Amino acid sequence: MSVSSELQPVTEFFGDQDTHGESPWLAIARELADELAETAVDRERHEVAPHAQLRQLRDTGLVNLLFRADLGGEGGTLADAVRVVAALSRGDASIGALLAFHYYVSFVPRLFDFTGDAADLQRRSAEARWLWANVHQPREGKFIARPTGDGGFVINGSKRWATGGPLADVTDVIAQRTDRKELLFAVIPTDRAGLRWHDDWDHLGLRLTATVSVDFEDVIVAPDEVIRSTHAAAQNTFPPLYTQFVLPLYSAVFIGSARAVLDRGRDYLRTRTRPRLASGGIPPIEDRLSHQLLGHHLARLEVAEEFAYNTAERVWDAWGRREHLSREEVGELAVLASSTRRIAAEVALEAAPDVYELTGTWAAINSIGLDRHWRDARILSLHDSLSLSLTAAGDFYVNGTVPEFPPMAV
């Protein structure tokens, strides 16, 4: 909060006045979020694919935020991206999540090409303003890459959930090479022959993200679509810093959802005149019980937000020093990122049911749709197991065990 002789309205106290310097991207994201919020309930209910909204992410340049400025990007940091995703998710978590996935997926080539920073790909993506999808959890199905002899590959496999595939321009893919115990990592257009995106996303929340199953049937990868790993050892798992980038961005989606819920509780109090039952006739805006309930969740949300920004800054700092990081430091950051995500998810999941207590049945009308925020948080929270995250944190604390992905290529 800036120190000022003028008192800020109490309800604007946290969050709305950002102390970290308002970036131009954040202003854009907030403006977009306001537009998104107006149509979010209808678009979700009628399952309108968000092509127009994603077009805005491209047009405004938000898709290029994390690419380097010298390569045509916006030169933003992970913390900038976290703020943008949180702001967007406040309007529509489906759109926020698609951008969150885009940010970390389009960063994966840089994690593989550790020293070269996938510079050419950054340049091409920035110039064309690609939106990225991912097919990179081969644990799920078996993805097999057979070399074609010219430096290219043919890939076969299937995956149960791939977020945004039908909406994106390009997708990454990780597959196990048949010729050696190593992963192939490549980036291809989403309309490549043999790529089948199925229209089968029918889950609780994030309903506009098109998280569909996908089949690869003899999909050809050209030699220049293969991203070389520049790590010293052969790459047979996710590259270092992967979850460290992913989880602060997930946290941002939870934070945006939680803030949307509190906003709506606040707006309800401000616009209603009829006192709550058994409140003794006190106007809603002066109702202490309502203040206490919002105050409780606001404090927790503020902690989650600051935690997420802080974690993002530390991950970004580590990325800058990537060639000198110890395995322990990478592990510590993984635990930190995982804790960040857990706290953010809890805040969103707990705030949403409680805010109904202020709004009553009104917010349960489907055209108002307060439940969207809970549903969005609930489904995203299932992306990665709470149990594994707790185990990893505890095992690191007790035994110093550095959390690592199990090998994918064996």
Add this chain to the structure above:
Amino acid sequence: MTLQIEPISDDALDDPVELARALAQEFRPAVVEQERLGQPPTAELARVRETGLVNLHIPVEFGGGGGNWQQIARVILELSRVDPNIGGLLAYHYHNFVAPFWDPFGDAAEIQRKSAENRWLWGHLTGPPDTFHATPQPDGGFLVSGTKPQNTGPATGDVTVLHALRVDRRELIYAYVPTDREGIIYHGGWNHLGLRRTETQPISFENVVVHPHEVLTNTTGRPIQSMPPFYHATGGLGFGSIYVGAAWGALDRAREYLLTDQSPRHGQAVADDPFVQALFGELITKATALVAFQSELARRLDRAYAHRRALSQDEHDEIGMHGEAFRSLAARTGIEIGNRVFDALGAGAARRSVGLDRYWRDVRIHSLHPPTYPQSEVLIGKYLINDEALRLRFPL
């Protein structure tokens, strides 16, 4: 915990809780799809009538099943465990059979007999006192007009109880009418978070005729300026039982998913994960404690009701606040369990075809009627520290 569907004979009221359990299993296969479509449970309610469960609350001497509140509460729980819509409609049904509450000295014998004989399912149109207005007629009946925004039960029931403010004095009448009486207008349009099958909707009365024999007899010795005696307690017990049933339902479904559909994580069975075991352990412990709370409340209610002709105001307050406490804790816990069972499972459990989210949605929406925690906890706290019980009096 096998799930078998046993054939049920009609009038199988020997053990109403077992009957409810069997009916619930009968209803189970269709519930996710029906809920999604928001289809009213017409066929299910027909079974509730056929099997006699609909008459559980009526004493044997009047032709009913002679069930007590302990059984009624457990029946609501067992039905809600599979479908809180059906458990909910039954909760409304039993809770709104208020004719005997207003007539402690005559036990509304005539209405009880008719209700049992016709296997009536009851709805209600009661709430704020000035929603409906009653104009007295020369024959001792009334003409009733008004509109009430959210009503559960009349659209799916045979008869509905209602109250209306008399136009000639600051006093209400309680009455009941068949739900197809001329002048009753159903506005429809229920499209809410949960309880999507209950057909809850706005209802208007346009000069609806209430015959003299449909006006409830009041032998409490006081004019009707409040909800009836026991209404707070039966509401708390009935509604809380929906939430406890939903909590058990969420645990049942999550457990079933875990054991049949959940894929291993990193090569290890999720059911062997201590986190998952502890989560189920914690949640089932809470759900079990609520069943004990439910039994204790129901037992006290049965005892209080047996003494209905001599019960003091303090005793009424006590049983009412006990009901409030049960409803409040059941809501808080039902919402928590409906939410946290997901933590044990993967994203596949959030497929809409699994239907695990139903329980959270159903408890969340119903417990807004009226809001439960923390507002009900304020009421309970006031009772504890300020000696001030909530009495459902109308501000007349």
